[in-house]
Amino acid sequence: MDFSIKTFDAKNTISSSKSGCIVVGVYENKKLSTAAKALDVSGAISAALKSGDITGKAGTTLLLRDIAGIGSERVVLVGLGSDAKLSEKTYLSATQAVAKVLANIGAADAIIALPADEVKDRDINWAIQSAVLALRETGYRADTLKSKKDSSSRGVKKIAFAIPAVLAASVKTTLVQSQAIANGMELTKDLGNLPANICTPSYLATTAKKLAKDYKMAVEVLDRKQLEALKMGSFLSVTNGSVQAPKFIVLKHMGGKAKDAPTVLVGKGITFDSGGISIKAGAGMDEMKFDMCGAASVLGTLRAIGELKLKLNVIGVIAACENMPSGSATKPGDIVTSMSGLTIEVLNTDAEGRLVLCDALTYTERFNPAAVIDIATLTGACVVALGHHNSGLFTRDDSAHDQLATQLLAAGKASGDTAWRMPVEEAYQEQLKSNFADLANIGTPGAGSVTAACFLENFTKKYTWAHLDIAGTAWKSGGAKGATGRPVPLLTTYLINKAQ
Ligand code: BES
Ligand code: MN
Ligand code: ZN
Numbered sequence: 495m496d497f498s499i500k501t502f503d504a505k506n507t508i509s510s511s512k513s514g515c516i517v518v519g520v521y522e523n524k525k526l527s528t529a530a531k532a533l534d535v536s537g538a539i540s541a542a543l544k545s546g547d548i549t550g551k552a553g554t555t556l557l558l559r560d561i562a563g564i565g566s567e568r569v570v571l572v573g574l575g576s577d578a579k580l581s582e583k584t585y586l587s588a589t590q591a592v593a594k595v596l597a598n599i600g601a602a603d604a605i606i607a608l609p610a611d612e613v614k615d616r617d618i619n620w621a622i623q624s625a626v627l628a629l630r631e632t633g634y635r636a637d638t639l640k641s642k643k644d645s646s647s648r649g650v651k652k653i654a655f656a657i658p659a660v661l662a663a664s665v666k667t668t669l670v671q672s673q674a675i676a677n678g679m680e681l682t683k684d685l686g687n688l689p690a691n692i693c694t695p696s697y698l699a700t701t702a703k704k705l706a707k708d709y710k711m712a713v714e715v716l717d718r719k720q721l722e723a724l725k726m727g728s729f730l731s732v733t734n735g736s737v738q739a740p741k742f743i744v745l746k747h748m749g750g751k752a753k754d755a756p757t758v759l760v761g762k763g764i765t766f767d768s769g770g771i772s773i774k775a776g777a778g779m780d781e782m783k784f785d786m787c788g789a790a791s792v793l794g795t796l797r798a799i800g801e802l803k804l805k806l807n808v809i810g811v812i813a814a815c816e817n818m819p820s821g822s823a824t825k826p827g828d829i830v831t832s833m834s835g836l837t838i839e840v841l842n843t844d845a846e847g848r849l850v851l852c853d854a855l856t857y858t859e860r861f862n863p864a865a866v867i868d869i870a871t872l873t874g875a876c877v878v879a880l881g882h883h884n885s886g887l888f889t890r891d892d893s894a895h896d897q898l899a900t901q902l903l904a905a906g907k908a909s910g911d912t913a914w915r916m917p918v919e920e921a922y923q924e925q926l927k928s929n930f931a932d933l934a935n936i937g938t939p940g941a942g943s944v945t946a947a948c949f950l951e952n953f954t955k956k957y958t959w960a961h962l963d964i965a966g967t968a969w970k971s972g973g974a975k976g977a978t979g980r981p982v983p984l985l986t987t988y989l990i991n992k993a994q
Contacts, residue, residue, distance in 0.1 A: 495633055495694065496652045497626055497669050500605055501659040503650025508532045508656065509564045515650065516566040517592050517949075519608050521577035529607035529656065530571065535563035537741035540572060549573060549702040553587035555595050566605070570595050574609070585613045586910075589625045597649040607656035619668040620662050624910060626672035628985070629653060634680065637689045671802065675986050677908070678798030679979025682755060685790035686969060686977025690766035690783040693740040695814035697765055698789055702743045702812070705793060709747070709800030716742040728832035729853040732846045733815035734769055735823025740815035740856070745796055746810045748984075750993075755864035756807035757992065759796075759985065760797055760854045762847045762870035763789030763814030770817045770843030771825050776973070785847070787968035787977060788869035789814055795985040806993040811858055813850040817843070829931045833857065834953055839931035847872045848949045849935060855953040859881035865898055865990075867958045869981065875942025877966035884914035885981050888947035891918070894958050902960055902988055909983035922948040 502508050519527040524543045526534060534540055538561045542548055548556035556571035561569055570593050575584040588608065596604055610621035637644045657665050678969025685701065686694055699715040706713035721730055721742055733740040741761075748756075764785040766776060774782065792810040799808055824830070828840045830849070833856040838849065847870050849872055858866055876886045885905070887902055889895040899915055906912040925937035925945050933952065947961045967980045 495630060495725060497673060498654045499662055499665055499669065500654040500656045501662055504747050509535055511605060512565040513603050513605045513654075514566070515568040515570055515596070515599060515604040517570045517572060517604060517606045517608065519574040519588065520548060520550045520571050521574055523577060524853070525577045528573065528608055530576065533569060535722070536561060538562070539571065550742060551575065552584040553591040555591050557595065557599070568599065568601060570641070572608070579614050580609060580612050581614055582616055585621060586624060589628045590632070593629045596629065596653070597632050597896055599650065600648070601650050603652035603654070604650045605654045605656050609712070610655065611658060613663060618657060618665060620908065622655055622657070622665050622668050623672040623675070625655070626669065627676055627910070630676035630680070634683060636683070638684070644838065657952070671886050671990060674798040674801040675983050677801060678794035678982045678986060681797050682787070682790040682794030682979045682982050683977040685793065686784050686787045690816070693765065693783070693786065694738045694765050695816070696739060697745050698786065698793070698812060698814045699741040699766070700743045701793055702810070705797055705800065706745060709797070709965035710964070711796065711800060712746040712748070712784050714744040716744075724833060724857065725831070726833045726853040726857070727830045728838055729813055729815070729826045731828065731830040731840065732764075732770070732817050732849050735818040735820035736816035737916045738765070739836045743810070743812040743814060745793070745810040746941070747796055747800055747804070749799070749803060749805045750807040754807050756809045756861050757989065758809045758811060758858050758861055758863045758866045759792045760851065760858060760866060760868040761789035761810065761812045762786070762851055762868070762872065763793035763812045764846060764850065765814060765816050767817045767844070767846065768819060770846060771819050771823050772844040773819055774844060781969065781971060781975070783872050784969040784977060788964060790977070791869050791964070791968070791980070791982050791985065794979065794982040795989070798982060799987040799989055804989060804993050808989060809861055811854050813854040815850065817846045826927070832953070836933055836952060837931040839928040839934045842936045843935050845935045845946070848946055851950055852953040855950060855959070859956050863957050866957050867902070867962060867985070868952065868959070869962045869964060871945040871965045871968050872963045873946045873965055875946070876963040879916070879943055880914055880966055882966045884912050885967045885984070886943055886946070887913040887915045888918050888961040888963065889959065890951065895960070898958055898960050901991065902984065905988035905991060906981070906984040909987040913981070913984060916947070917944055918947050918951050919964065923993045
């Protein structure tokens with residue numbers, strides 16, 4: 495998909511402009527938006543409204559063809575609700591409806607002339623980015639492994655946003671950023687959607703190497719021997735039952751000054767989580783191929799900032815392996831020694847994410863990071879707590895961490911990829927006590943997503959750290975099953991803000 499900006503003036507009018515399709519808004523009380531008025535030279539649009547063919551309700555659409563007196567072949571009317579105020583929600587449902595229409599018509603190009611600068615409490619940059627992400631989401635197909643491809647050749651490929659001339663400069667930057675975010679999300683979705691027999695730890699490593707080549711990043715992939723030398727006993731304990739080789743991936747985008755402390759993104763990369771000896775129930779177990787979505791979001795975010803040539807030092811760290819049962823698998827009750835030296839009693843082999851992350855978090859100390867954010871499909875309990883709207887954001891609550899939390903929450907709000915803050919508190923450590931080791935890998939019942947975060951906290955004492963539990967937001971189940979690309983928008987927006 496190709497996006498651009500179009501500005502209109504007295505000479506170069508919206509009605510004379512030639513395109514395969516032009517999209518304008520109409521309101522519930524039969525009022526026309528400014529752009530719709532400009533196209534209503536023959537009265538065809540007001541007639542359509544009057545006839546009741548379109549109500550103007552948010553998200554309704556009507557396609558008209560060959561209207562006399564205008565240059566575009568088609569006009570798509572889209573409902574914007576009440577004309578009193580254009581809310582964020584109404585605008586989003588309108589853009590989603592437009593994306594669906596544009597995906598299914600014969601036009602090669604389209605102009606979207608919605609009142610993007612009139613959304614309440616939001617600016618035009620937000621509106622344009624939301625539209626780009628909605629259009630790219632609708633155009634996304636997970637059909638690389640189908641012998642008959644979904645009808646992706648159809649649909650509009652070239653889209654211009656009609657905007658006021660004074661806003662063109664800032665929207666131009668937004669378009670570049672939005673497309674980078676969409677490209678990053680696409681990589682994250684592709685990796686998430688691939689099955690575990692293809693998207694192995696080695697496949698993730700190959701993808702990281704390809705990114706390094708494409709965007710001039712440094713990459714390092716550590717194998718089992720090197721992980722043993724680093725004494726990553728916790729990470730390695732998860733891979734014991736698998737025939738797939740574990741990979742520890744370090745991908746560096748050093749766009750800032752050499753001396754600047756990097757921001758480190760640490761991703762959980764369990765390419766399949768069977769639960770191990772504490773094996774999961776059969777129903778829906780296929781979805782545990784998505785247990786590497788944290789890792790995929792790290793790669794997607796690095797892709798986005800690589801494309802943007804972001805002036806910031808960002809390091810991606812990924813602990814990738816499978817969690818499988820076998821005669822050599824870790825058993826409940828086994829005690830392992832983490833890279834930090836802390837011993838861990840593995841009471842449940844299905845709580846493996848924290849076991850791979852703790853060693854990755856200890857490894858990360860060597861970068862003297864400005865901030866560390868880990869991203870993980872860590873707990874089913876987080877889905878119980880927050881559902882599928884918000885990722886869980888966990889940080890300590892001193893002022894440095896409050897500041898990091900505020901920045902991450904704001905980045906989520908701005909990009910429509912929201913998170914909700916949850917506690918990290920000393921009191922919960924009580925639940926992680928073991929009779930035989932320094933820590934147990936599961937907590938006593940209650941606050942499962944919090945005790946998981948508090949487990950990780952033990953390994954993050956040396957830097958400012960946040961944990962994003964994306965168990966409820968990284969993929970969708972049911973008929974819409976598939977990776978979402980979250981939290982690439984949140985992370986990329988946070989990093990863009992930080993680079994400014
Ligand atoms: N990958 C899962 C978390 C998960 C489960 C994400 C379902 C999304 C949907 C994780 O490794 C896991 O199995 N966690 C256990 C922890 C428990 C054993 C303390 C869980 O959530 O049940
Ligand atoms: Mn698990
Ligand atoms: Zn898992």
